[in-house]
Amino acid sequence: xxxxxxxxxxxxxxxxxxxxxxxxxxxxxxxxxxxxxxxxxxxxxxxxxxxxxxxxxxxxxxxxxxxxxxxxxxxxxxxxxxxxxxxxxxxxxxxxxxxxxxxxxxxxxxxxxxxxxxxxxxxxxxxxxxxxxxxxxxxxxxxxxxxxxxxxxxxxxxxxxxxxxxxxxxxxxxxxxxxxxxxxxxxxxxxxxxxxxxxxxxxxxxxxxxxxxxxxxxxxxxxxxxxxxxxxxxxxxxxxxxxxxxxxxxxxxxxxxxxxxxxxxxxxxxxxxxxxxxxxxxxxxxxxxxxxxxxxxxxxxxxxxxxxxxxxxxxxxxxxxxxxxxxxxxxxxxxxxxxxxxxxxxxxxxxxxxxxxxxxxxxxxxxxxxxxxxxxxxxxxxxxxxxxxxxxxxxxxxxxxxxxxxxxxxxxxxxxxxx
Numbered sequence: 001x002x003x004x005x006x007x008x009x010x011x012x013x014x015x016x017x018x019x020x021x022x023x024x025x026x027x028x029x030x031x032x033x034x035x036x037x038x039x040x041x042x043x044x045x046x047x048x049x050x051x052x053x054x055x056x057x058x059x060x061x062x063x064x065x066x067x068x069x070x071x072x073x074x075x076x077x078x079x080x081x082x083x084x085x086x087x088x089x090x091x092x093x094x095x096x097x098x099x100x101x102x103x104x105x106x107x108x109x110x111x112x113x114x115x116x117x118x119x120x121x122x123x124x125x126x127x128x129x130x131x132x133x134x135x136x137x138x139x140x141x142x143x144x145x146x147x148x149x150x151x152x153x154x155x156x157x158x159x160x161x162x163x164x165x166x167x168x169x170x171x172x173x174x175x176x177x178x179x180x181x182x183x184x185x186x187x188x189x190x191x192x193x194x195x196x197x198x199x200x201x202x203x204x205x206x207x208x209x210x211x212x213x214x215x216x217x218x219x220x221x222x223x224x225x226x227x228x229x230x231x232x233x234x235x236x237x238x239x240x241x242x243x244x245x246x247x248x249x250x251x252x253x254x255x256x257x258x259x260x261x262x263x264x265x266x267x268x269x270x271x272x273x274x275x276x277x278x279x280x281x282x283x284x285x286x287x288x289x290x291x292x293x294x295x296x297x298x299x300x301x302x303x304x305x306x307x308x309x310x311x312x313x314x315x316x317x318x319x320x321x322x323x324x325x326x327x328x329x330x331x332x333x334x335x336x337x338x339x340x341x342x343x344x345x346x347x348x349x350x351x352x353x354x355x356x357x358x359x360x361x362x363x364x365x366x367x368x369x370x371x372x373x374x375x376x377x378x379x380x381x382x383x384x385x386x387x388x389x390x391x392x393x394x395x396x397x398x399x400x401x402x403x404x405x406x407x408x409x410x411x412x413x414x415x416x417x418x419x
Contacts, residue, residue, distance in 0.1 A: 133189050139207040139214050143171065154181025155212070159219055168219040169204055176211045184282030185213050191281040192217065195256055199249030201269060201279040220277065222270030222407040223414075229265055229329055231410040236367055238406065239330045240397035242268070243370070245276035246323060247394065251385035253278075254316040257287040259294065263322035264303045265329050270407050274400035287315070301342040302335040306377050309350040317382045324374025328355060331363060352377070366393035 143160040150157035155174040162169060174185040192203035192215075202218035225242065228234070234242070246268060253260060260267075260278065267280040283298050293313035297304075305321035307314040325335050336355035337345045355375060360368055370393040376382040388394060 134206045170219040172215040174213045188281040191284045197252045201277045220269035222272045225268040226265035228410045231413045237398035244397045247385045249278040259285045260319050274403040306349045
């Protein structure tokens with residue numbers, strides 16, 4: 001028995017030692033290959049894609065004297081693409097003349113250098129569209145930042161003042177390194193530049209600064225409708241006032257064949273004078289004669305229309321459904337199904353569910369009918385923004401100045417919690 005145990009232990013030790021030394025050898029080999037001192041050995045086959053780089057440190061005088069330049073061969077590694085790219089951005093490619101003079105590269109090398117220079121070593125990912133849309137100049141000289149008022153997955157929003165006039169603005173800063181974020185910001189710039197209306201947040205300017213895209217827009221000093229809903233309760237006349245202003249903005253967008261696609265209380269901004277404006281047009285879609293409908297499943301789950309969940313073609317009336325959800329928010333303080341998961345909400349709406357007020361008898365018949373017209377599952381039967389502006393509930397709205405006390409109370413409640 002002892003002999004069997006000894007033999008088993010010996011076999012395990014040998015196997016483990018082989019495993020350990022194999023991985024140690026791989027680690028040392030990888031570290032050697034990726035080190036900055038590794039040069040291509042003579043006679044060894046060159047990797048299929050290689051960057052030929054010139055080591056920094058030699059003066060132009062040394063190059064002119066014909067002294068042999070030191071070359072660095074750095075192989076591509078797909079799992080380290082981003083990190084490698086940042087390193088390579090600071091290392092200049094060897095010129096074609098220097099290549100022919102100091103190194104006789106095989107024919108495939110020049111082809112790889114051209115391909116990689118175009119794809120991987122191009123300047124930071126600034127879309128051509130961004131260069132066409134933005135203004136020249138230094139935004140840091142034109143605007144003085146005061147405070148950060150919001151942060152998100154793609155960047156930050158800060159409040160600033162224009163140096164020359166002292167006018168307050170909001171600046172949204174998006175990193176160009178996050179491709180999806182920069183695309184949303186560019187889309188927002190296009191929509192805001194081409195659509196000016198009293199119920200849409202005004203576009204001021206846009207800039208490129210290093211690796212950031214800056215969108216300068218009107219500063220809404222009253223915060224968002226979401227803040228008001230969370231902190232206070234709105235009367236029906238105040239709900240009607242918000243509805244009228246938002247529907248005017250949606251009617252304008254839809255007349256221009258633009259779908260907002262992310263209508264929710266967070267994206268409805270207010271001013272202290274009671275002004276109500278739609279904001280955040282990153283997901284907006286421009287319809288055309290060739291593409292009069294969309295099918296993309298975009299938006300925020302709790303506010304999305306059933307035709308989006310079921311992947312049907314849809315048009316501007318998805319915004320009306322979303323605003324119907326905002327109407328329930330204004331009544332009850334939260335959207336329907338808020339305590340359920342996104343998957344459950346999708347299944348409920350897709351299978352024929354229809355959001356309803358929890359205590360409908362406490363609301364007027366006009367308000368109930370207004371929400372019913374917004375939340376009609378059949379898109380063809382759902383009312384348009386223009387039709388809803390003639391609804392008795394909307395025409396009974398109070399002036400927007402009636403919203404000012406609510407906005408100020410909201411800001412006081414929020415400030416008291418911060419301090």
